[in-house]
Amino acid sequence: MNVFIGISALLTLLVVAWLLRPLLRQPTSDSISSEKLNTAIHRDQLQALEIDLARGIINQQDFETTRDELQLRLLDDTESFEATSPKAKTTGFWTAKRTAAAVGLSLPLLALGIYLQIGTPDALNPVATANGNDHQMKEMVEKLAARLKDNPNDQKGWVMLARSYKAMGRFEEAKQAFDKAGDIINSDPDLLIDHADLLGVLAGNNLQGKPQQMIEEALRLNPEHPMSLMMAGVAAYQRSDYQKAVTYWEKLLGLLQPGSTDAQQVQANIDDARAKGGGQSAGASNVLPPVPTGAAAGMTADNINDMVDRLAARLKTNPDDLAGWARLARAYKMQNRLDEAAAAYAKTGTLLNTDPDLLTQYADTLAMRTKSLQGKPSELINKALAIAPKHPMALMMAGQAAYQSSNYAAAIGHWKNVLSILPVNSPDIELVKAEIADAQLKMGSQAKP
Template sequence: MTLFLVAAALAVVLTLFLLLRPFLWKPRVSTTTHQQLNAAIYRDQFAELERDRAEGALGEEDYQLAYAELQRRMLEDSRQDDTVAAAAPAPKKTMLALALLVPLTALLLYALLGNPAGLNPPEPQRRFSVDEIERMVAGLAAKLENEPDNFKGWAMLARSYKAMGRLEEAEKAYGRAMKLVETDANLLADYAEVLALNAGGKLDGKPMQYIAKALKLDPDAPQALVLAGTAAFERKDFAKAADYWDRLLKQLPPESEDARSLGESIAEARKRAAAK
């Protein structure tokens, strides 16, 4: 389970960015805030991996694969500029949705990981090249051809493909994992995200079916609540969107900045619901 939470945290930023990227209009974010948030996230993720290996939840090969992928992501994030340009301006309704939904990225990470204790990532044991990471992922894929019932392996492969941007392969790997286990809310939400990304960012249809199933298994699953609220807002069911986000709000420290931002989003959704 802890491995799934680590991977879910990686998925959040990537998913929301890819879902919303076509609509962004030259947004600017604070480099300092971005770097601090990433440092805190990666610090926690490296610690989780170490604990999983120490407790026997991860074998050495799986540990090295996950560790290398975290290193690659951390290095990529550290090189990113603080300005992201988009190809086209966004329609007003999409920009409103962005104003409400972008803060939820930090909220979901906070709900998944808690309040990070520090901002400095651990010193890596060694640096893996992109080629090495790709070879390890390819090795895992080959291994799974001989171990088709290895659920954890398929889940790890799916999330590795997703982190690498190989979304079609990620969808197939998630599909293999889902044939083995369909009772993990985090995995269901991850699969829903990939399906939506491969469908041009559309959450309705099959992605929403998996989101609903995730929430049936765990009504408080943060990632599923964010996606469900997003889908409701997109279809102008503002009352339902507010309900999903309110359930996430209850998981946050009441005096936190995250809770305040989410509260504003909920208030806006309720305002629009009342105006219908």
């Protein structure tokens, strides 16, 4: 930003100096040169006249008449030039110096005013730019969601919305969008892996069950799909099938460029799996196991820790980056660094007033720390519902808070609202019905004398 301002100021000064130079330059003595020139011409003409008289070309009377005319002409030329000489002019208010001062002051002010009117000053502020980009992305996603309400059969649109929600950390909404995408997911290994990764995140970074089935289907469609091989290895590693994990990762290693960062990471994962499985290891056996979140990119816990620490360091110098604090809070929460996550959520400022996802995540973080949804978590949940009355996670958590306070009727009401907005084929329906049945049972016992 400072460099841009400095360059702009320098260019403005150069333009001003170029414009003022003619006004401030001292005038040359043109009157003296012109007077001498007229005198020289008169002298030459007089000499020529005298020569004509000596040769007898003209008589004495013509000579005298012509000489008088030349002298009168010289006198007239000299007087008229002196009358128009700069020294003889009457000086008005707008002198050269005053004009130069006016131009020198008004031109930069005019340029600044035009820039502030039609330019984009916020583009110089990286925090404002980041916030503007986040706001623009959110608007685009909301427009896509609104369009899909009128076109619910647009499978590609639902896929795009699901991926957008996932990138924004709105995982529950991403899951619902994937569910609405239909059969298009089952024929594309990239989509299967994206969906499996999301379900793994929602299951606490666990790829067993449905995520693993999707990974296996992706490999059936393309046995050499790199992301599928990576995640298949992670799934095998999680269930302690280290030999199977090595098999997947060795096949992936053959597809990667030798010596690349990804190849080195996969080799480290192979060495660790061999060590865990009791086989020979080419490297150390204390390498951290691979993490399913972002596993498609070959990330490890150390990689993620480094990224989170860099984000935290950047936010120290840019404390007004509210979207950055939200990302840091989510990262801390996923790492189970709950105290740091809560502190980061508290710094998201005005975003908490408009983002129900952020409010529910903040409430969940506080509840994980205290093992209770009462107090501050309930306040955040109610605030989220005031913004989005049909927000699935907020409704679910509101039901849990009511259940914890033995208000079973309120809990049932919230969970029935959840059922009304879940897709008909959602696997969560049975879980919510079980919660309702349990609350009804507790309510019945409570009513007995």
